[in-house]
Every structure is written in structure tokens, then in C-alpha cells.
Amino acid sequence: MFFDYTEKTQNLIDKLQAFVDANILPVDREVHAWNADPANRWKPWPGLEPLKERAKSAGLWNLFLPEEYGEYSPGLTNLEYAPLAEIMGRNMWSAEVFNCSAPDTGNMEVFAKFGTAAQKKEWLLPLLAGKIRSAYLMTEPDHACSDATNVRTEIRSDGNDYVINGKKWWISGVMDPRCKVLLLMGQTNPENPRHTQQSTVIIPRDAPDVKVIRAQTVFGDVHSPGGHCEVHLKDVRIPKENIILGEGRGFEIAQGRLGPGRIHHCMRSIGSAQRALELMCQRVTERTTFGRMLSDRSSIRMEIAKSYCDIEQARLLTLKAADAIDRHGARNAKDLIGAIKIVAPQMAQTVADRAIQIFGGMGVWQKSSPHSVLSALQMVPTNCTHPSSASSRSLNTQNPVPVGITSLKLDCYDCEYGIAALPPRRASVLQGPDPNGISQGLPTSTTAAAAARSGRTVAIVCTAMERCSNRLCET
Ligand SMILES: Cc1cc2nc3c(=O)[nH]c(=O)nc-3n(C[C@H](O)[C@H](O)[C@H](O)COP(=O)(O)OP(=O)(O)OC[C@H]3O[C@@H](n4cnc5c(N)ncnc54)[C@H](O)[C@@H]3O)c2cc1C
Numbered sequence: 001m002f003f004d005y006t007e008k009t010q011n012l013i014d015k016l017q018a019f020v021d022a023n024i025l026p027v028d029r030e031v032h033a034w035n036a037d038p039a040n041r042w043k044p045w046p047g048l049e050p051l052k053e054r055a056k057s058a059g060l061w062n063l064f065l066p067e068e069y070g071e072y073s074p075g076l077t078n079l080e081y082a083p084l085a086e087i088m089g090r091n092m093w094s095a096e097v098f099n100c101s102a103p104d105t106g107n108m109e110v111f112a113k114f115g116t117a118a119q120k121k122e123w124l125l126p127l128l129a130g131k132i133r134s135a136y137l138m139t140e141p142d143h144a145c146s147d148a149t150n151v152r153t154e155i156r157s158d159g160n161d162y163v164i165n166g167k168k169w170w171i172s173g174v175m176d177p178r179c180k181v182l183l184l185m186g187q188t189n190p191e192n193p194r195h196t197q198q199s200t201v202i203i204p205r206d207a208p209d210v211k212v213i214r215a216q217t218v219f220g221d222v223h224s225p226g227g228h229c230e231v232h233l234k235d236v237r238i239p240k241e242n243i244i245l246g247e248g249r250g251f252e253i254a255q256g257r258l259g260p261g262r263i264h265h266c267m268r269s270i271g272s273a274q275r276a277l278e279l280m281c282q283r284v285t286e287r288t289t290f291g292r293m294l295s296d297r298s299s300i301r302m303e304i305a306k307s308y309c310d311i312e313q314a315r316l317l318t319l320k321a322a323d324a325i326d327r328h329g330a331r332n333a334k335d336l337i338g339a340i341k342i343v344a345p346q347m348a349q350t351v352a353d354r355a356i357q358i359f360g361g362m363g364v365w366q367k368s369s370p371h372s373v374l375s376a377l378q379m380v381p382t383n384c385t386h387p388s389s390a391s392s393r394s395l396n397t398q399n400p401v402p403v404g405i406t407s408l409k410l411d412c413y414d415c416e417y418g419i420a421a422l423p424p425r426r427a428s429v430l431q432g433p434d435p436n437g438i439s440q441g442l443p444t445s446t447t448a449a450a451a452a453r454s455g456r457t458v459a460i461v462c463t464a465m466e467r468c469s470n471r472l473c474e475t
Pocket residue numbers: 103135136137138139140143144145146147169170171172173218228379382383384385386
């Protein structure tokens with residue numbers, strides 16, 4: 001096996017790197033500041049669309065879509081795309097500039113591979129043009145969804161329609177105003193064998209009764225403008241032609257979606273780890289302890305050397321998996337795809353841990369330049385362990401963000417992300433700070449329980465929500 005990049009790939013690497021250096025790195029801080037500012041919540045950074053146009057003109061567009069998709073594809077194999085994904089992964093937001101960001105990439109592959117001509121016209125073409133964005137709804141709060149055969153959202157046949165009922169969470173991108181289409185995986189045929197019970201359907205984002213219940217935070221960040229949200233679907237009605245490929249084909253579609261997607265995720269996390277390594281190398285030549293540079297300390301040198309080895313091992317394994325997909329198809333490459341899914345996230349976390357140690361306190365400081373890389377690495381695991389649905393629904397008892405009753409916020413009641421998620425008996429008006437003698441600063445669970453016992457109704461306003469003009473509620 002030779003993993004020397006072809007001339008075509010090398011030219012693209014050079015072109016992409018030059019574009020990133022000239023157009024993305026200079027505005028990186030500005031974009032992070034925009035996304036972190038609560039006043040801009042759910043609004044994309046205004047410079048993004050012009051940058052996308054520039055990337056499109058430069059021919060750096062839709063590079064992820066493998067050559068097998070003919071007219072839709074710029075003609076790269078997974079192996080050729082992998083190093084480009086690594087460059088995009090060095091920074092959390094740049095993949096979108098090239099229309100190469102999740103979840104659109106996987107969704108575009110689904111439409112390109114399995115969509116009908118009408119579905120492609122309506123959804124694939126605007127997605128490929130970067131005019132709209134999309135979300136993928138698989139994971140459920142009440143069922144373990146590491147194994148997608150476990151999804152339970154009901155897709156019931158009713159005449160010429162399907163009617164959908166269920167709850168989904170961690171749905172990335174659904175808050176982005178450009179998100180116009182949802183791909184949902186649910187159950188159509190519970191009586192079938194395990195792998196043919198599920199189907200994938202298309203739901204317009206603005207369909208009535210698709211309700212975003214709350215924005216979820218990843219280590220304290222809502223990841224605006226797309227967010228990761230809990231979404232409830234109640235009697236959502238779609239025409240039968242919105243099914244993809246047919247009933248019982250949902251698992252097959254999900255597997256097809258995840259193969260190349262794993263290469264993208266893994267290579268991006270390798271890019272983040274590589275950047276963390278480079279930042280570590282820089283830091284240790286700037287910091288002196290007792291007359292010697294950190295870079296002269298053998299324990300530090302060892303951590304850096306181990307990081308280099310770990311990154312290179314993960315990179316080679318991921319390239320091998322990409323090559324196997326290209327030559328034998330995702331189904332036959334599933335063992336290697338499974339292997340990189342284990343190896344790359346663990347590697348990235350280990351490198352992130354080392355970087356945090358080497359940076360000392362600065363490694364966890366939000367304003368430091370490594371922080372964005374490190375926080376990207378923290379969310380790398382592809383198989384995340386979440387609190388059980390029961391504890392995460394118990395109104396934030398574990399949440400370290402200070403939550404308490406602070407002030408009256410009447411518009412909270414209209415906020416679909418906030419108080420609507422609480423049982424109605426707890427949601428009403430609180431006049432001024434703490435007029436009912438319920439202490440401020442308590443977890444919402446305690447506050448709500450006290451209010452319920454006393455028969456009073458209260459508004460529960462988290463401090464984060466105040467700062468973000470009610471666009472976020474962590475109940
Ligand atoms: C930032 C972020 C973005 C996300 N974006 C999306 C998105 O856009 N759309 C979407 O649908 N989902 C999304 N997810 C959800 C993600 O895909 C799931 O969290 C992941 O697939 C794991 O499913 P789960 O949370 O149900 O975990 P669970 O399945 O409950 O797993 C919990 C733990 O149990 C283990 N486990 C589970 N089953 C078994 C078993 N049979 N044997 C042994 N161990 C087992 C798992 O390995 C894991 O360690 C996102 C998650 C995050 C954190």
C-alpha cells in the first residue's frame with residue numbers, strides 16, 4: 001500500500017492550505033467571537049456566505065463527495081479527500097466554507113445515492129449549491145441509539161401519508177436559519193427482522209409540529225449557529241413519496257451514510273490533534289521553568305513524541321480505511337471503519353489531554369488560542385456517553401452552570417427553547433428577583449420542586465439564558 005499523495009491531491013492540498021491561510025485563519029478569532037456572542041445566537045457569521053462563494057470559485061467545493069457520484073462529484077476518491085478533511089479539521093468551522101461539513105455531507109450522500117429524481121431536484125441540488133442546510137435525526141433521549149436498530153420513533157402509514165411521532169436529541173444544525181430539510185430515521189415495520197424495521201424519511205424543517213424543545217450544550221457551549229437540540233415530533237404528517245428508498249431500508253441507508261462520514265470525522269479530528277501538537281511544540285519553546293525551557297524537559301519531550309506517534313498511527317489507519325472503502329466498498333471495509341471509529345477519537349482525546357497539561361492553566365482558558373482546538377477535540381468521540389435520559393431530564397441537577405431565579409423575563413413564555421419544556425404548572429410569572437422567598441442560585445430542580453410544593457408558580461430563568469436574550473434554556 002502506498003499512501004503517497006497523487007499530483008492531483010497534492011495540488012489540492014496546496015490550494016486548500018493557501019486558501020485557509022489567506023481567508024480563514026485571519027478571521028478565526030472573529031468567527032469564534034461572533035459565534036460565542038449571545039447576541040448573535042443562531043445567526044451565521046455574516047462573512048461566511050461571501051467566503052463560500054470564494055471557495056466555490058476557487059474549485060474548493062463539495063470535495064467530500066466521492067467520484068462514484070458522477071456529475072455531482074468533483075471527482076475525488078475517499079483516499080484523495082482524506083488529507084483535505086484533515087486540513088479542514090484544524091479549525092472548527094472551516095469545513096462549511098467548502099460545503100464539506102456535517103451533517104450536510106452525510107445527508108447529501110444519502111440524497112445522491114438513494115434519492116429519487118424529484119428528491120434530488122428539491123433537496124440535493126440546493127444542498128450541493130450551499131443554498132440550504134440540513135439535519136439528521138437519529139438519536140433518541142429514551143432509547144440507546146449507539147446501535148441504530150434501536151430507534152423507536154414511529155413512522156405510521158396512514159393512507160397516502162406517513163405520520164411521525166417521537167423524540168430526538170443532539171440534532172446538530174437544526175437551529176441554523178438556513179436548515180430547510182430534516183432526514184429522520186424511525187420505525188415503520190416493528191414486526192420485521194431487526195435490520196429492516198427502520199426507514200428514513202424527508203421532513204421539511206418548517207413542517208408543523210416539529211418542535212425544538214431546547215438547545216443542548218456541549219461542555220457549556222451551544223455551538224451556534226447550528227446547535228445540537230432536542231426535537232419532538234407529534235403527529236407530523238408527510239406524503240409517502242418522502243420516504244427514501246422504501247420501507248425497511250433505513251438501517252442500510254444509515255450504514256451507507258456513516259462509512260465515508262467516519263473518514264471525514266476521523267481525518268478532521270486528526271487535523272485538530274495535529275494542530276494541538278503544533279501548539280504544544282510552540283508553547284514549550286516559550287515557557288521557562290527554573291532556567292530551562294519546557295522543551296528541554298524530558299517528560300515534556302516524551303509527551304510530544306508520543307503525540308506525534310499516536311497521530312501518525314491514527315492517520316495511517318484512517319487512510320487505510322479510506323483506501324479500503326474506495327476499492328472494496330463501505331460494507332466490505334466495515335472492520336476498518338469500526339477500527340478508526342475507536343482509534344481516532346481516543347487518540348484525539350489523549351493528545352488533547354497532553355496539550356491541556358502542557359499548557360497548564362492556559363489550556364482550559366476560553367480565550368486562549370488552544371482552547372478552540374481543545375474544545376473541538378473534547379467533542380470528538382463518535383460514541384458519546386451521555387447522562388441517562390432520566391438524570392438529564394431532572395432539570396439540571398448535575399449542571400455546573402449556575403442556574404437560579406434571577407429576574408422576570410416575560411418573553412420566556414414564548415420561547416420555544418425554554419420554559420415550554422417545563423410542565424405547565426411550573427411555568428408562570430415571577431415578579432422581580434426572588435419575591436416568593438425561593439432562594440436564588442439553587443439548581444432549577446430544587447427551585448421547581450419548592451415552587452411545586454408551595455403551590456406557587458415560578459419562572460425559572462437560567463443566567464446563561466439571560467445573557468443570550470432567551471435564546472437558550474438549560475432546563
Ligand atoms: C455534539 C454531538 C452532536 C450530535 N449530532 C447528532 C445528530 O446530528 N443527529 C443524531 O441523530 N445524533 C447526533 N448525536 C448523537 C450521537 O450520534 C449519539 O450520542 C451516539 O450515537 C450514541 O448514542 P446514545 O447517545 O444513544 O448512547 P447510548 O447508545 O445510550 O450509549 C451509551 C454508552 O453505552 C454503550 N453501549 C450502547 N449500547 C451498547 C451495547 N449493546 N453493548 C455495550 N455497550 C453499549 C455505548 O458505547 C456508550 O458508551 C450527536 C452527539 C453529540 C455529542
